[in-house]
Amino acid sequence: MYKAVVFDFDGTIIDTEKHLYDIINKHLTKHNHEPVSLDFYTGSIGGAANDLHEYLEDKLGEALKEEIYTEHHETSKDLPIFEKIKNLMAYLKQRHIPMAIATSSYRASIEPAFKQLALDDYIDVVVGREDVAEVKPNPELYLTAVQALNYNPVNCLALEDSVNGATAAINAGLDVIVNTNKMTENQDFANVAYLNKDISTANIIANYFEA
Structure with a gap:
């Protein structure tokens, strides 16, 4: 787990x-x-x-x-949170599993949506572009996030939608589940060693938190 x-x-x-x-x-x-x-x-x-x-x-x-x-x-x-992510965050919070965000955007740029979605109820750490020398696909964002969470990368799971992001997480030592959207579903993930791709919240929980 x-x-x-x-x-x-x-x-x-x-x-x-x-x-x-x-x-x-x-x-x-x-x-x-x-x-x-x-x-x-x-x-x-x-x-x-x-x-x-x-x-x-x-x-x-x-x-x-x-x-x-x-x-x-x-x-x-004003954009809604993806239902899959909303349900996963609710589960993780109930289980007291800490969560972080590692984004290539500046923290200030995501702040309006972060506040609107009340993500501070779930997220313990936010690492953004201003916190690192290089953004994804460089692994520094993920390394900084897991260090702030005080966990070893091998104990952390990453959720990503893009090749750049998944590559960054994998190179930082995290396992990655890729959940694509309409803009990334046709990206070529052939060289990305992800754990799983486009699976339901129920499957994420059953296979990686309750197995």
């Missing part, structure tokens, strides 16, 4: 990836630019997204790029 769980945030707890993709293309279209392709966008998921940021700055400029992300962060707080 795992002693702690570390969640990714974007695309794992709430569907921020589709939300951001739609906002980006809304602004690009508004300013007479071609929308970004799904393939280009999904390649940035889970990591620093430098290519995406550079593209937006090239097309729109720094100020308009920041408008996109401000709108994204202010409106994503």
Whole structure:
């Protein structure tokens, strides 16, 4: 049985990836630019997204790029938590199993949604971009999170939605369950040694916490 769980945030707890993709293309279209392709966008998921940021700055400029992300962060707080994650968190809290978030986003960026969803009732530790030198797929976010939880990585389970995120968790020594969403379901996980993929909450609990 795992002693702690570390969640990714974007695309794992709430569907921020589709939300951001739609906002980006809304602004690009508004300013007479071609929308970004799904393939280009999904390649940035889970990591620093430098290519995406550079593209937006090239097309729109720094100020308009920041408008996109401000709108994204202010409106994503209204997105619902994935039911699977909500049920898993409720179970873990009942069992007194500590939880953390390891996100490539800045902590301040996820704070509106974090507060709206009352995640402080469940989450003990939040590690974000400002806490590490490198984000996913580098393992530093996960190493920092498990250190804050005071557990060995092998005793912790990670929940991720992307190749970048799952790679980071595995390289930090955690086992990973991948739960994809509509934006990551077609990513190539062939070289990712995940524990399981796209399984129900009931199966996660039965196989990894009560087996």
